[in-house]
Amino acid sequence: MPLEVIESYKVDTTKKDAKWILIKKYGLTQFDSGTYTIPKQKILIGNKSYFTDSLKVVVNTIEVDTTKQGLYEIKPLMDVDKSASDWWKTLLIILVFVAVVAALLYWFIWRKKPLTEAEEIALLPPYERAKLALKKLDESGYLENSELKEYYSELTLAIRRYIDEKVYDRALESTTDELISRLNLLKEGNQIDLSKETLKNLESIFKRADLVKFAKSAPDIELAKLDRNTIDLEIDHVKEVLPEPTEEEKLLDQQYKEAQARKKKQRKIVFTSLAAVMLLVAVYVGFGIKYGFGYVTDTLLGHDTKELLEGQWVRSEYGVPPIDISTPEVLKRDNPPTPQDIKAKLNITSFKYGTLQEDLYINLSTTTFQNQGQDPEKKEVDLTQVAAKSINDLEKQGVTDIFVKQEKFVTPNGAEGLKTFGTLKIPELNSNDFKDGHYVLLQFVSDNKDVLQQILITWADADRYAEQISERIINSIELKKATQ
Template sequence: MNTKINYNRFGTIKAVIIGLIAFTFLLFPFISFSQVKASIDSTSIKIGQQITYKIEVETDTVNSVVFPVGQSFMPLEMIEAYKTDTTKQQDKYTLIKKYGLTQFDSGRYVIPKQKVIIAGKQYITDSLLVNVNNIVVDTTKQKLYDIKPMIAVQKPASDWWKYLLLGILILSLIGFIIYWFVWRKKPLTEEEQIALLPPYDRAKLALQKLDESNYLAYDKYKEYYSELTLAIRKYLDEKVYDRALESTTDELITRLEILSDGNQIELTKDHIKKIESVLKRADLVKFAKSAPDVELAKIDRTVIDQEIDYVKEALPEASEEEKLLDIEYKKQQEKKSFVKKYGLQ
């Protein structure tokens, strides 16, 4: 009877063991394999020297892994967290995470246990011991001295005057440039100087330049008579008839006769006839290609010179209003020369 009971108990125990084993195998496909290891590349460093702390995780490819972040290595200070290295072997991953750690005081320090989360489950690494040693100074080569007491240091003088001087120099340079290129009265060109002369002086100067041209020596009668008649036409245009430049010879002579008959200018018929003779001969040279004698051309130049003088004497004395107009004319000419010279609008 007792033997039978023992046999039944043994069978029961055996059944329980078999059941546990079967249950374990049934659960095995749902349990992931993970392994966490921590290590350091040196257990003894000098102050400020860096060590590399490494966490190595071996796990299934389907599991997510979260490594420590932030300053979780106190009392050691994390300098840098390096990028995670990953290698794959069949259906498993090996992940390696490295951290750069250091300490600036000597002593024995324990790197605390670190938490690694794998597939939502927390794993704890081992704590590690690190010795941080002082830097030994060779006093035979590097002498040591006592700490010197604090001494008063004279405050250096301000350099404000240098900046002031620099500012004055810059402003002076800018002012000089503005004066030189804008305000300075620059010497007038020959053309500008001629434009500022009175009409009579400009007419006389035009005849003088005509003598220096040597047109007659090269049989350039057209150019010669063009400048000769232009000299008296310009003078008449400014002092007698303001359309003298654009008028034909007949129109200009007719106008001079009307002014003479109306006693607006004391110019005799004989003087008007001389002017007409030269102007018509000039028209023949310019438009009909006539070629007068050189001596006749010289005589015509003398006639024009004399007639300019006669016209000047025949003009009535300028009134105060006309004198003011002459002054205004000079100002306008100066302004035109300035605008033309500097391209202003």
């Protein structure tokens, strides 16, 4: 301090007369002129401290010869296009996000997952499922551990579930007496040809199982094994007396399976669609937070003036002397019809974009007065009166409620003129309605008073992009002399 260090250079080491010389340099800066003192600097060499001499620094001022160096007004701020150099980063993030969501959907929804043991068992026919339940009961070790309650619960569940699926659909929730009564009724009604011995065996085993489960009875282990074998045989007997399914039943069963498969696929499609919608909403919200929801919506749905604003602009010169201006598109020549008697006094060239009824309208005109320099009475041009005439011309075209404000306007290259601006109501095309809008009218007179240059811009109040376009156009205007 008080100077600012901008860079610390590496130590430069040289050898001279059997000694090493270490030179350390710093780059310093100071923008304000004056005299400054760099205080002593402490240097540590080994365990010893040394101090440098203080230094006096004089920062000189820069002399400017204003007679040779032209001075200009500070140019106004200009809007520039958003940098598109990192667009690929945004695109990459979106693609990665979409890929992750797609991978998750495939892995959890569409991937053909290996079936669990329970799912594989559920796909087996009822008879094979009952047999498998008895096999697993043999491997359970319940009898070895004297767990008779669990043993009989699994044993009776195997045949109850089989009867529930093939004979009586309330077998699982029925008591022993209710189930045996129902089976007897089915036998008497010739709906199933079960033998009396089968019914007796089932009733005996079911009641013994009830005593084990609810009365803590403990039958012999060998009796439990015998009951298991009896249930195995009775499952076979029930299967033997079941009627063969008809072709109609087989068809209905196949149709049921196909309907279930379709429902499963539909659920996958619905879930995937919801995930895709949520993904789109998330992307929309993310970009909306960053860029604004209106901007994102206009980008997705399209917006004419937004495309003009972000498109390739054109910088051209119009008229003589030329008006140098940047516009979204090249202005088209539109010279109005001029009576012969007026042509002898003035010459008008006009260029425009759009129409007054559209959301954006640009009109640029150059009026050259013939023999203006020879007529001293018409030498001075009152821009205020010219602006009033232009406002009157707008009213003749149906524009109403014109609010007028005026101020001095200076272009970036120093040309001075009159700025008339405010609000108005613009008639809508093929309608009796009006829409709110804004306008800016810029007018300039050449040094020799023989040329009047005008730029008129109107835009709809609800179109924020058109307002940005108008500001960018106005900030780009430069007037050139005829010699240029």
